[in-house]
Amino acid sequence: MRKGELIVAAIFIIIACVVIGDSIRLGFGWTEYGPQAGFVPFGEAMLLLVSALVILVAGLREKTDKTFFIDRRGMTEAIKIFGTAVLLAVGIIYLGVYVATIVYAALFSRWLGKHKWTSVVLFTVVLTLAIFFGMEKGLKLSLPKSPLYWRGWFFF
Amino acid sequence: METLAHLITGFGVAFQPFSLLMMTLGLILGLAVGVLPGLGGTAGVALLLPVTVFVPPEVAIIFLGAIYWGALFGGVITSVLFAIPGEPWSVALIFDGYPMAKQGRSGLALSAAFLSSFVGIIIAAIFFVVAALPLALLALRFGPPEMFAIMMLAFSTFVGLGTGKPSKTLVSTAFGLILTAVGLDIVTGKPRLTFGTIQWMSGFDFVPVTIGLFGLGEILIDGEDRFSFEVKEVIMAKVGWADIKEGIREIWKFFPQTVMASIMGFIVGVLPGTGATPASFLGYGLAKQYSKNPDKYGKGAIEGIIAPQAAANAAGTGSLLPMITLGIPGSPTAAVLLAGLYMWGLWPGPRLFLEQPAFVWGLIASLFLAGTVCLLICLLFTPALAAIMRIPWGLLTPIIVVACFVGSFVMRNLFFDVICTLIFGLIGYIMKKLKYPLAPMAVALVLGDMTEVFLRQSLIMSDGSFTIFFTRPIAGVCMTFALLLYAFPVYKLYREKRKARVSIGPG
Numbered sequence: 001m002r003k004g005e006l007i008v009a010a011i012f013i014i015i016a017c018v019v020i021g022d023s024i025r026l027g028f029g030w031t032e033y034g035p036q037a038g039f040v041p042f043g044e045a046m047l048l049l050v051s052a053l054v055i056l057v058a059g060l061r062e063k064t065d066k067t068f069f070i071d072r073r074g075m076t077e078a079i080k081i082f083g084t085a086v087l088l089a090v091g092i093i094y095l096g097v098y099v100a101t102i103v104y105a106a107l108f109s110r111w112l113g114k115h116k117w118t119s120v121v122l123f124t125v126v127l128t129l130a131i132f133f134g135m136e137k138g139l140k141l142s143l144p145k146s147p148l149y150w151r152g153w154f155f156f
Numbered sequence: 157m158e159t160l161a162h163l164i165t166g167f168g169v170a171f172q173p174f175s176l177l178m179m180t181l182g183l184i185l186g187l188a189v190g191v192l193p194g195l196g197g198t199a200g201v202a203l204l205l206p207v208t209v210f211v212p213p214e215v216a217i218i219f220l221g222a223i224y225w226g227a228l229f230g231g232v233i234t235s236v237l238f239a240i241p242g243e244p245w246s247v248a249l250i251f252d253g254y255p256m257a258k259q260g261r262s263g264l265a266l267s268a269a270f271l272s273s274f275v276g277i278i279i280a281a282i283f284f285v286v287a288a289l290p291l292a293l294l295a296l297r298f299g300p301p302e303m304f305a306i307m308m309l310a311f312s313t314f315v316g317l318g319t320g321k322p323s324k325t326l327v328s329t330a331f332g333l334i335l336t337a338v339g340l341d342i343v344t345g346k347p348r349l350t351f352g353t354i355q356w357m358s359g360f361d362f363v364p365v366t367i368g369l370f371g372l373g374e375i376l377i378d379g380e381d382r383f384s385f386e387v388k389e390v391i392m393a394k395v396g397w398a399d400i401k402e403g404i405r406e407i408w409k410f411f412p413q414t415v416m417a418s419i420m421g422f423i424v425g426v427l428p429g430t431g432a433t434p435a436s437f438l439g440y441g442l443a444k445q446y447s448k449n450p451d452k453y454g455k456g457a458i459e460g461i462i463a464p465q466a467a468a469n470a471a472g473t474g475s476l477l478p479m480i481t482l483g484i485p486g487s488p489t490a491a492v493l494l495a496g497l498y499m500w501g502l503w504p505g506p507r508l509f510l511e512q513p514a515f516v517w518g519l520i521a522s523l524f525l526a527g528t529v530c531l532l533i534c535l536l537f538t539p540a541l542a543a544i545m546r547i548p549w550g551l552l553t554p555i556i557v558v559a560c561f562v563g564s565f566v567m568r569n570l571f572f573d574v575i576c577t578l579i580f581g582l583i584g585y586i587m588k589k590l591k592y593p594l595a596p597m598a599v600a601l602v603l604g605d606m607t608e609v610f611l612r613q614s615l616i617m618s619d620g621s622f623t624i625f626f627t628r629p630i631a632g633v634c635m636t637f638a639l640l641l642y643a644f645p646v647y648k649l650y651r652e653k654r655k656a657r658v659s660i661g662p663g
Contacts, residue, residue, distance in 0.1 A: 008590055012327055019334055022349050026341075034616040037341040037348060040608045041334060048330035054323040074380030081379040082582060085372065085557055089578045092561055093571045105554045113550015123551055131562065139210060141566050 005059040012052035019045035084108050096146035098156040101128050132156060159289055166517025169214055170525050178215050179522055182222025183530050189223065190230015191242045191544045193378060195556055197227030198489045198598070199371035203563045205363055205496050213500040214515040218522045220496055221476070224489050225277065225526045228432060228472045229534055232269040232465065233541050236262060240545075245432035245468040248440040252453060252460025259456050263395045267403030270395075270534045272414055272462040275407065276469030277527035279418035280425070284477055285520055291481040292506045298482075300613035301624050305634035307607045309641070310484045310599065313429025316641030320593035328592050332600025333607070335360050342609060355572045362495045362601050364564035364573035365580045369594055370488075371560045372577060373584025375553060395538050406458050413443055413459060414466045421467030425474025428599070431487025432468040432475070439467025473523055480504050480516060483606070488595040491602040 023038030023045060030036070084107060091100030105124040109115045115123070135141045148154040169175060189200035201223050208216035231246025236253035249269060256265040298306070311329050315322050338349040339359025350356040407414055417439040424435040443463030444453045453460045475486025476493065483504035485491035497504055502512060509516050534541070564577040587594060618624035626632045 004586075005590055008586060012331065015331070015334070019337075019349060022351075026346060026348060030620050034343070035612050035620075037344045037346045040611060041337045041348060044330050044333045044337065047326060048334065051323045051326035051330060055321075055327065058323070077379045078376045078585065081376055081553070081557075082585075085578060085581065088557065089561060089574050092565070092574055097562060097565075101558050104558065108554040108557075109550045113548060113553075115548070115550055119551075127555060127558070131558065135562070135566075139207065143562065143565065144571075 002059060002062065006056060009052050009056040009059060012048055013056065016045045016049035016052060020049070080112055084112070092144060096149065096156060097143040098128050098132060099146040099148070101131060159285060162289070162513060162517045163285055163521060165513060166519070166521030167525075169514050169518030170218065170521040174211075175215050175218055175518065175522070176525075178211065178219040179222045179526055180529060180533075182219040183226040183229075183526060183533060186223035186226020186228075187230040187530070187533065187541055188226075188544055190227035190232075190246075191234050191541055192552065192556075193234065193240055193242055196370055196374055197224060197243055197245075198492060199367060199374060199560075200227060201489055201492045202363055202366040203371060203559055205492065205499065206563050206566045208496060209499070213497075213502060213512075214518045216496065216500060217493070217515060217519050218526075220493055221519060221522060222526050222530075224472060224493070225469075225523075225530055227489075228277075228469050229270065229273050229530050230541065232266065232273065232534070233538060234545060236265045236269060236461075237542055238545065243432075245436045245472070247433075248436040248464035248468075249461060251440065252455070252457050255454070255456035256458070256461070261456065263399035264402055264406075264458070265461055266395050266538055267399040267535065268406055268458050268461050269465050270531055271400075271403045271407050272417075272465040273469040274527050274531040275414050276418045276421060276466035277473050278524060279415060279466075280422040280470035280473035281520070281523035281527065283419075283422050284473060284523060287477060288481060288516070288520060289509065291477065292509045295482050296506045297630065298505075299628075300610040300617065301628050301631040302634065303483075304607065304610035304614050305625055305631040305638065306482060306484055307603055307610065308638040309634045310428035310603065311596065312638040312641035313427050314593065314596040314599070315429075316644035317427070317429050317434075318593055318596070319434070320591060320596075322645040324590075324592045325596050328587070328594065328597040329600045332597035333604045335365065336601060336604025337608070342605065343612060355570075358568070358570070358572075360576060360601075361567055361573055362492075363567045364576040365601060366492060366495075366598055367560050367564050368577035368580025369584035369587075369598065372557065372581025373588060373594075375556060375560075376581060376585040377588055379553070395535050400535060407462060410459055410462055413446075414462055417443060417463040417466040418470040421470030422474040424467070425471030425486050426477050428478060428484050428486055429596075430471070431489065431595075432472040435471030436464040436468035439463040439465075469527075476519070480508065480519070481506075483603075485599055485602060488598040491598050494602050 019041050023042035026038030027036040028038040028042035084104060087107070088100055088104040091103060102124055105127050106120055109123050110117070110120045135143055145156055146154070149156055170179070185204065186197070186200065189195050189197060201220055204220065204223060208219060211219065227243055228245065231241060231243035232249060234240045234242040235246040235249040236257050239250050239254040241247040241250060253265045253269060256262065314329065315325050318325050336359070339357055340346070341348050347357055420442065421435040421439060424430045424438060425432065440460060440463055443459050444450050447453070447459060449457070472487065472489070475490040478484040478486050479490045479494050481504065483494065485494045494504065502508055502515065560577055561574050564573045567573055584594060614624055624631070625635045
């Protein structure tokens with residue numbers, strides 16, 4: 001996992017530098033009113049920087065492990081799960097929770113869960129309706145709705 | 157005996173029908189969360205935090221606490237029956253629990269595990285009752301320097317006693333702290349780390365980030381191994397009367413060990429950096445070391461079940477003590493509960509005891525109540541709980557993922573939080589793969605703002621001098637311990653290098 005280690009350590013170092021930069025902008029010194037706004041983030045970023053550097057150096061010195069990150073099969077699974085989650089998140093924003101859930105649940109249970117179509121349809125319908133009645137009617141929480149709703153065509 | 161009077165008031169609160177209902181609901185949800193490998197206790201509590209806005213705080217904390225205890229109990233079932241840890245703190249249970257199940261003694265294994273969990277909670281609850289008020293009153297003497305020192309101590313326990321490499325622990329902690337700095341500065345009102353965007357001005361909310369890290373992140377990790385989650389053989393999940401009676405007999409036989417494990421677990425739980433998981437391993441390890449027949453461990457020794465369970469449950473209970481008296485969470489799940497307190501507008505510490513005794517003592521009373529009810533539910537409904545495992549992964553996972561996003565959204569009604577959960581799911585996954593500990597980050601997220609406020613207040617009090625943390629006695633003691641713990645890994649490294657040199661040296 002050496003390459004992954006190095007990349008992540010480098011990312012943390014970059015984050016630390018960004019925070020230090022912003023702290024300089026805010027001022028990280030002492031005024032008569034106490035520490036400036038950038039004082040504490042500066043300290044935190046220094047801690048991050050030093051620790052990440054330690055990890056980076058340790059990672060560079062270790063020459064044994066050659067695997068990049070994880071085995072391919074595991075990684076493909078994780079990518080699939082994350083990819084569908086991205087679709088769901090974006091869907092929630094643009095299509096509303098309910099339509100997004102329908103698409104996601106169907107997609108996931110069919111493509112990744114490899115379930116029969118009857119199970120997929122049943123599952124999707126039950127889940128979406130459960131969320132709808134539980135949240136909107138039960139807890140009276142309004143969740144984002146779809147364009148269909150806003151045009152008055154459908155109840156979600 | 158003021159404490160006793162308070163405790164009785166607490167039982168009055170806990171015995172209200174609505175409280176009992178929410179407690180039982182919480183226990184069942186917690187058990188389900190404990191059984192399911194894809195959802196951890198921490199994420200489960202975080203997911204249900206938004207729901208608690210609708211109930212009064214004293215019921216809400218009982219509800220969330222019940223989820224936690226349910227999860228503490230629930231991990232037992234899958235560990236014993238399927239060798240799959242439903243929770244990180246039930247891993248140690250597999251060592252002897254699963255062999256026992258394979259030998260056909262699953263009923264006894266389960267009953268012993270449940271009973272020792274019960275004992276662990278009750279003993280921890282007794283210590284809790286005794287220590288709560290004195291500790292809260294001690295906190296009355298705490299000013300900003302003392303509070304800051306305690307928070308330093310909290311972070312230092314992760315570095316000194318935690319499992320991750322110190323450098324990675326520090327990265328986690330620092331990253332979590334930086335995340336809390338995003339947004340408007342509390343004191344000066346200037347926008348920090350917002351890079352000009354409006355969305356970032358409200359900063360990161362604890363719940364979406366935690367749901368992402370612990371919920372979605374866990375799903376991604378489990379997704380890799382999901383092919384090994386197929387349940388291989390079905391072991392009988394019933395707990396009969398005979399099992400219960402024999403379980404009681406075994407606990408009685410090993411009662412001193414059980415009590416010791418519980419006390420040790422309680423102390424471990426109270427320490428900020430350590431919770432139920434390290435307590436369970438410590439319980440197992442110590443029991444094996446001081447046992448009369450250490451060779452039986454790993455092959456189905458019943459002590460191998462009793463010790464870790466009692467310790468883990470005592471630790472989980474103990475982790476609430478510093479949370480409620482000092483505002484320092486004793487475990488990541490306690491951190492989520494602490495976030496809940498802030499959400500309901502409550503401040504942990506002596507003021508909470510004085511102004512909201514119903515809340516505090518209702519919670520403490522529910523420790524005893526929840527332990528008892530959970531024990532009963534487990535003993536009676538184990539087959540039903542085990543059946544939860546049968547829900548296919550392809551259906552369970554989308555339910556959890558949708559719940560994660562919906563839960564994050566309803567906190568602040570911001571799409572930002574949904575994206576937050578998504579991104580932190582990825583971050584949590586990567587960090588876990590690379591062995592960056594997540595618990596310090598969660599604690600940093602909860603405590604970050606407060607830590608900064610206390611630091612700045614202290615420095616203003618001292619006109620910029622850091623010596624204030626050492627000249628004041630309580631702060632001085634805490635800071636010294638903190639520094640020792642921070643230095644501990646360096647010391648360990650030095651000792652290892654010396655040993656290596658000595659063994660290579662002569663000859």
